[in-house]
Amino acid sequence: MIRIKARAPTGRATVLPTVWGAAAVGYKFGCPLAQQNGLGARIVTSAVFFAVGTGLILHVRRTLLRELRLARRVARAAQNVVLRPLPPRLGGIDVAAAQLSADRGASVGGDLYEAVATEHGVRVVMGDVRGHGLAALGTVAALLGSFREAAHDEARLDRVLRRLDRALARHLRDRARTGHPAHAGAEPDPVSEEFVTVLLLEIGHDGEVRALNCGHPWPYLLSGTTVGPLSRLDPLPPLGPFPLPAEPAVRSCGRLLPGELLVLFTDGAEEARDARGRFFPLPEVLADAVRRQPVTPQTVLRTVFGALLDHTGGAPDDDAALLVLSSARGPGPEAAADPGARFTPRVKAEPLR
Known part of the structure; x- marks a missing residue:
């Protein structure tokens, strides 16, 4: 039987989400600008969290594409073995x-x-x-x-x-x-x-x-x-x-x-x-x-x-x-x-x- 084994996230794979998450939390609780309620402060806060979300989405997308390419390689290998x-x-x-x-x-x-x-x-x-x-x-x-x-x-x-x-x-x-x-x-x-x-x-x-x-x-x-x-x-x-x-x-x-x-x-x-x-x-x-x-x-x-x-x-x-x-x-x-x-x-x- 041909199986594609799901791999647990490695240390390298979790570094980027951790960094982005730490940056968002640090900005929210450590930056004085994030504590202000003015329009300019809200715009800056929104931009920061938008950048963090975009980075996480791109990282997840890149990971899924890598797994898809692996699945297709396995499918091609299966075809060459079964339907040679x-x-x-x-x-x-x-x-x-x-x-x-x-x-x-x-x-x-x-x-x-x-x-x-x-x-x-x-x-x-x-x-x-x-x-x-x-x-x-x-x-x-x-x-x-x-x-x-x-x-x-x-x-x-x-x-x-x-x-x-x-x-x-x-x-x-x-x-x-x-x-x-x-x-x-x-x-x-x-x-x-x-x-x-x-x-x-x-x-x-x-x-x-x-x-x-x-x-x-x-x-x-x-x-x-x-x-x-x-x-x-x-x-x-x-x-x-x-x-x-x-x-x-x-x-x-x-x-x-x-x-x-x-x-x-x-x-x-x-x-x-x-x-x-x-x-x-x-x-x-x-x-x-x-x-x-x-x-x-x-x-x-x-x-x-x-x-x-x-x-x-x-x-x-x-x-x-x-x-x-x-x-x-x-x-x-x-x-x-x-x-x-x-x-x-x-x-x-x-x-x-």
């Missing part, structure tokens, strides 16, 4: 990711993402915890810790999902016991209102994309100037309220070809509203991004977040996270010999009108 920065390339896949927090001044939120290179290919998770800010950080940490182990240990993607489901259930049970000590020994029901949307992707060494989706928005596929969802199939329910199927069906979504990009996002990016209540036009912004050259995960990320901040006036109502993936692999020898072998059936991306 991703390398620019993993297993032949170029990667770019970033997050915006809805909590003003916070650098952590309820969105989670991770990508790891394994012997099974590059495995990616994108999720959204109910709520945002520091309250959701514990759930994010529990899920990401489970994913980072399961992605390497489990050969099947559905087994990775089941590990995430069990990790979430354990975390919610432990949190419920901690939050309700009067019910120690009783089995609480922590999942009545808690849920997490999760999208799992596996990009094989041949570029094949396989997915498991539990209530999360499907990624957008950027192919040339075409933008469309990776799949239109109905996802499974979010993790938490409902049990997983006995054998969750892993969906094959074709291959990620060189030059194509996958844009994973949380609903805070797609459902952000402007001052007039209009939703953020994510597909249109992505279509604009692919018209710019060069098209890389970093340029797409900058374009989307710049447009999102403009759309919301710099104050989004919900956490928003984006993870952009692009194949950096060249065509294999089989694809070079047979161009038709590079293409497998996939959901057709529809051009924007």
Whole structure:
């Protein structure tokens, strides 16, 4: 657990208030001018006490700003540990990711993402915890810790999902016991209102994309100037309220070809509203991004977040996270010999009108 420990005032921190207070008391009881009732004496007395009050207020303000900077440094450190920065390339896949927090001044939120290179290919998770800010950080940490182990240990993607489901259930049970000590020994029901949307992707060494989706928005596929969802199939329910199927069906979504990009996002990016209540036009912004050259995960990320901040006036109502993936692999020898072998059936991306 990450805590910010309140520190007792040190000797140096109490010197200035003591000096100002002693000056005010000394003037009031030791200066003859303070005993007079004339207008000039009252003006001087008021000026003295105004200066003392101003000094104390400035000192308190400076102390609070110092504590705020410390809290923000701790929050950034927590983000770097829990939601660690991703390398620019993993297993032949170029990667770019970033997050915006809805909590003003916070650098952590309820969105989670991770990508790891394994012997099974590059495995990616994108999720959204109910709520945002520091309250959701514990759930994010529990899920990401489970994913980072399961992605390497489990050969099947559905087994990775089941590990995430069990990790979430354990975390919610432990949190419920901690939050309700009067019910120690009783089995609480922590999942009545808690849920997490999760999208799992596996990009094989041949570029094949396989997915498991539990209530999360499907990624957008950027192919040339075409933008469309990776799949239109109905996802499974979010993790938490409902049990997983006995054998969750892993969906094959074709291959990620060189030059194509996958844009994973949380609903805070797609459902952000402007001052007039209009939703953020994510597909249109992505279509604009692919018209710019060069098209890389970093340029797409900058374009989307710049447009999102403009759309919301710099104050989004919900956490928003984006993870952009692009194949950096060249065509294999089989694809070079047979161009038709590079293409497998996939959901057709529809051009924007």
